[in-house]
Amino acid sequence: MNHMNQIELDTLSHKDKDGKYKAAFQAGLKHLHGGDPNLIGVDIGADPFDTPGATALRFWVENKENFRIPDNIPNIPTAVIQTPRMDLSSPRVESSWIKHLTEGKPELFGNDNMVQPGDHIRHPGGGPGTLGALIRFHDGKLGILSAGHVIRSPANNDDPRFQFVKWQDVEEFAKFKASLMPEIDAAVAEIVRPDLFTLTSKQKVLDFHVVKPAVPKENELLHKFGFSTRYTWARFSGEGCYKFRYRGEELELHGYTLLPGRNDDKKGKVKREISKGGDSGSLWYNSEGEGIGITVKGETVSDPEKEFAILAPLTKIMEKFEADGMGFSLARF
Numbered sequence: 001m002n003h004m005n006q007i008e009l010d011t012l013s014h015k016d017k018d019g020k021y022k023a024a025f026q027a028g029l030k031h032l033h034g035g036d037p038n039l040i041g042v043d044i045g046a047d048p049f050d051t052p053g054a055t056a057l058r059f060w061v062e063n064k065e066n067f068r069i070p071d072n073i074p075n076i077p078t079a080v081i082q083t084p085r086m087d088l089s090s091p092r093v094e095s096s097w098i099k100h101l102t103e104g105k106p107e108l109f110g111n112d113n114m115v116q117p118g119d120h121i122r123h124p125g126g127g128p129g130t131l132g133a134l135i136r137f138h139d140g141k142l143g144i145l146s147a148g149h150v151i152r153s154p155a156n157n158d159d160p161r162f163q164f165v166k167w168q169d170v171e172e173f174a175k176f177k178a179s180l181m182p183e184i185d186a187a188v189a190e191i192v193r194p195d196l197f198t199l200t201s202k203q204k205v206l207d208f209h210v211v212k213p214a215v216p217k218e219n220e221l222l223h224k225f226g227f228s229t230r231y232t233w234a235r236f237s238g239e240g241c242y243k244f245r246y247r248g249e250e251l252e253l254h255g256y257t258l259l260p261g262r263n264d265d266k267k268g269k270v271k272r273e274i275s276k277g278g279d280s281g282s283l284w285y286n287s288e289g290e291g292i293g294i295t296v297k298g299e300t301v302s303d304p305e306k307e308f309a310i311l312a313p314l315t316k317i318m319e320k321f322e323a324d325g326m327g328f329s330l331a332r333f
Helices: 018-033 095-102 314-323
Strands: 039-046 055-061 076-082 118-121 131-138 142-145 164-167 170-179 187-191 222-225 231-247 249-259 284-286 290-298 311-314 326-328
Touching: 018 039, 018 055, 018 231, 055 231, 076 095, 131 187, 142 170, 222 290, 231 290, 231 311, 249 290, 290 314, 311 314
Parallel strands: 055 076
Antiparallel strands: 039 055, 039 231, 118 164, 131 142, 131 326, 142 187, 164 170, 170 187, 222 231, 222 284, 231 249, 249 311, 284 290, 290 311
């Protein structure tokens, strides 16, 4: 397993003056590495069971009944959140299901050759995902950003056919360029024939450009357009480290968590999806046009009270690609 021994929580910097939350998170991270199969994530975020504004060290587990909070945690609030174990594998999906998702929803496919964030993409043999952002590499070439498990085929990587990313019905739309897996679930591909398409980097529905990456603010309202659930909104809830299964391995990935804001729904009841299968790779952004992160995983149960999403931080994605010689900017056209 790729243990993440040091994670800098960017969202803590403004409120952790004495370092107690950082110390608590590092203690929780050690427990995550300790081999407890029931524990699948540790983060710092809003206490979902307490008054608004309370910040806690949160343990994400498969079974609350079988989990006991460790004794060596510093004196800060703690919370335990139960959720099924998370799997990043992009399963093979029948075309009939894709037809079901898109039938009567022309905005999902758009115009004949218009490429836009929120569009449907997939690698050969994989399930549907979402084009997160159109990007411009430092050499001037155009590309796309999405989740690593959406763009990069886990099988037959030496076969040239598996180097391409499919957009809508175009088989060889973009060619795989680089992935940050297993550290961050993000990848980029170069658009093979940009002259054949009309490209617009405007976000669907809200119709504006995401101009730069940013770290989310506490309880900030965020938006996204994904292939499956289309336009949805949620609030930033926490930041930490989470375990995922991918290609038979268990990975630890740095991420943000989003939860539905109860005050954003009638009578405080959550009756809507934040994200589900097919939304992986979609870009979340705030009302100021700043990109926050791309969808990695959402809940897999039907109970709307347990709705959540996990994002790969866009600031970390762009920093890491820059360091790896694959730097890019968010395109604007």
